[in-house]
Every structure is written in C-alpha cells, then in structure tokens.
Amino acid sequence: MSFTSHDGLTLPDVGFGTYKLNGLAGAQTMAEALDSGYRLLDSAFNYENEGAVGEAVRRSSVAREEVTVTSKLPGRHHAHAKAVPAIEESVLRTGLDHLDLILIHWPNPSQDLYVEAWQALVEARERGLVRHIGVSNFLPEHIDRLIAETGVTPAVNQIEMHPYFPQAAQRAYDAEHGIITEAWSPLGRANEMLTDPVLVRIAEAHDVGVGEVILSWHVALGALPLPKASSAERRRKNLEAPQVALSEAEIAEISGLARPDGRTNDQDPAVYEEF
Numbered sequence: 001m002s003f004t005s006h007d008g009l010t011l012p013d014v015g016f017g018t019y020k021l022n023g024l025a026g027a028q029t030m031a032e033a034l035d036s037g038y039r040l041l042d043s044a045f046n047y048e049n050e051g052a053v054g055e056a057v058r059r060s061s062v063a064r065e066e067v068t069v070t071s072k073l074p075g076r077h078h079a080h081a082k083a084v085p086a087i088e089e090s091v092l093r094t095g096l097d098h099l100d101l102i103l104i105h106w107p108n109p110s111q112d113l114y115v116e117a118w119q120a121l122v123e124a125r126e127r128g129l130v131r132h133i134g135v136s137n138f139l140p141e142h143i144d145r146l147i148a149e150t151g152v153t154p155a156v157n158q159i160e161m162h163p164y165f166p167q168a169a170q171r172a173y174d175a176e177h178g179i180i181t182e183a184w185s186p187l188g189r190a191n192e193m194l195t196d197p198v199l200v201r202i203a204e205a206h207d208v209g210v211g212e213v214i215l216s217w218h219v220a221l222g223a224l225p226l227p228k229a230s231s232a233e234r235r236r237k238n239l240e241a242p243q244v245a246l247s248e249a250e251i252a253e254i255s256g257l258a259r260p261d262g263r264t265n266d267q268d269p270a271v272y273e274e275f
C-alpha cells in the first residue's frame with residue numbers, strides 16, 4: 001500500500017519519525033530502520049539531526065533513490081531571504097545532493113510570513129534542491145492562501161493525528177486537494193492512549209499490540225503515520241501494522257475515541273507557533 005499526491009509523489013504506508021534520534025546513535029537507529037524496511041525518514045531543521053539522516057542513508061543497504069528524506073523549514077527562517085539559505089543548509093547538513101520532501105514546519109500565523117516561505121520552497125524545487133514540497137500543521141485557511149497567492153498546492157500536510165485527535169475535517173480537506181496527510185505523534189508519544197480499554201480489547205481480538213491497532217487505523221483512514229521507535233522490535237511491529245485487518249466497525253469505534261481536547265501537547269496551529 002502507498003499514498004500518491006496530486007503531483008505524483010508516492011510515499012509508503014508507514015514512515016519513520018526521527019525526533020530525538022541524534023548523533024551517531026541516531027544515525028545507526030535510522031540506518032537499521034531503513035535496513036528493516038522503512039523507506040521514509042521524517043526529520044526537521046530543528047531536530048538537529050539532518051546530518052544523522054544523511055549518514056543513515058549512506059550506512060544502510062538501501063539505494064538512495066528508494067528513500068524519501070524529509071526535512072522541515074523552521075519558523076525563524078520563514079522570510080524569503082532567510083528561507084533560501086536555510087533550505088540550502090538543510091541539504092548541506094544531510095550531505096546528500098537533494099531532499100525528497102521539505103515542509104514548512106508550522107504556519108506561525110501571527111508572524112504571517114508563510115507565503116514567503118512557500119515561495120522559497122517552490123524555488124528550491126525548481127533549482128532541484130528538493131523534489132517535492134509540502135506543509136505541516138497547516139489549517140485549510142493557510143493552504144487556501146498558499147494556493148490563491150502562488151498557484152502551487154502542497155503535496156503533503158503533516159499534522160497531529162491519533163485516536164484521541166482523528167482530524168476528520170482536515171483529512172477531508174487534504175484528500176479533496178490531492179494532499180497526502182501524514183500523522184505526527186501517531187502513538188500520542190506513548191501516553192495513556194496506549195492503555196485505552198477500547199484499543200486494548202481490539203488489540204487482544206487481533207492478537208497484536210495496541211500500537212499496531214492504532215497505526216493500522218491511520219492507514220485505513222488514508223493517513224500515513226510516522227511512528228518513532230528506538231526498539232527494533234517496535235519498529236518491526238509498526239512497519240507491519242497495516243496488515244492488521246480492522247473491520248469497519250472497529251475503525252469507527254476507534255475514531256469514536258476522539259476527545260474535544262485530544263491534542264497531546266495542546267499545540268493548536270491557529271495560535272501555537274514554533275521558531
């Protein structure tokens with residue numbers, strides 16, 4: 001199973017989150033993830049691990065062209081004159097000759113520079129520094145504005161999504177525009193959701209762990225989860241999660257776990273900003 005965007009970007013059904021995986025140990029973990037079957041690494045300028053990502057690609061036995069290397073442009077570099085060298089810096093840090101995907105990390109609406117940042121991403125794509133461009137934590141109003149002012153629709157929107165925060169409206173918007181929805185913190189950063197009685201019951205019925213049930217639910221809803229796992233055993237289970245065949249009733253029951261305040265860290269992109 002894979003996901004394809006309006007502009008032909010094809011991504012695997014599960015990717016690998018790399019936040020907190022740094023240095024040589026991080027590179028080794030990521031290389032092992034690639035060797036065990038992962039084909040998408042999700043990084044960011046602010047994770048300070050783009051160098052480790054590049055090293056992982058070189059250490060692994062997987063051909064460069066089979067890996068989707070993703071990074072993200074931080075809020076403090078949204079202004080066009082800062083965004084251009086920041087994107088170049090991301091590529092340089094990897095030691096690779098291009099990124100496959102770069103996203104604007106957060107819209108930072110009060111700063112109101114994300115359209116300038118988007119223009120810089122468009123130019124980076126034209127220069128061959130990046131193959132595809134997208135956004136993260138963007139609401140419909142932000143994407144509408146990008147399209148209206150530049151004519152370019154993102155290939156990806158990476159958003160918080162898990163059973164306590166299923167993001168039905170944003171996913172519907174993304175799908176209507178041919179935008180792949182990627183799910184960050186798909187396991188809620190291993191919070192209390194992993195012991196939710198409904199999820200435990202469904203996991204027991206399928207003889208798998210709760211993590212696999214959650215990730216299978218993401219894929220069934222058309223979203224690409226990016227679980228991070230240090231443990232090789234968890235990485236393997238997470239990659240195999242889409243094989244868990246949830247029934248329509250189970251999928252609906254999991255979506256029904258949505259909470260009004262379901263975000264893991266109260267990061268509403270309408271007001272929350274990162275730099």
Ligand SMILES: NC(=O)C1=CN([C@@H]2O[C@H](COP(=O)(O)OP(=O)(O)OC[C@H]3O[C@@H](n4cnc5c(N)ncnc54)[C@H](OP(=O)(O)O)[C@@H]3O)[C@@H](O)[C@H]2O)C=CC1
Nearest residue numbers: 017018019184185186187188189190211227228229230231
């Ligand atoms: N665009 C954005 O703004 C954001 C993007 N992200 C991206 O999303 C990725 C994933 O999100 P993240 O916040 O890391 O959190 P996750 O929801 O992926 O949770 C990671 C935690 O879950 C544990 N875990 C992994 N697999 C399992 C399993 N099968 N069963 C039980 N526990 C498990 C991990 O343990 P252990 O590591 O010990 O094995 C770790 O403690 C990030 O790494 C990053 O790439 C994240 C936040 C914001």
Ligand SMILES: O=C(O)C(=O)[C@@H](O)[C@H](O)C(=O)CO
Nearest residue numbers: 019044046105184265267274
């Ligand atoms: O992990 C990311 O991509 C982030 O945006 C993080 O900064 C995350 O939001 C966080 O850890 C905030 O404390």
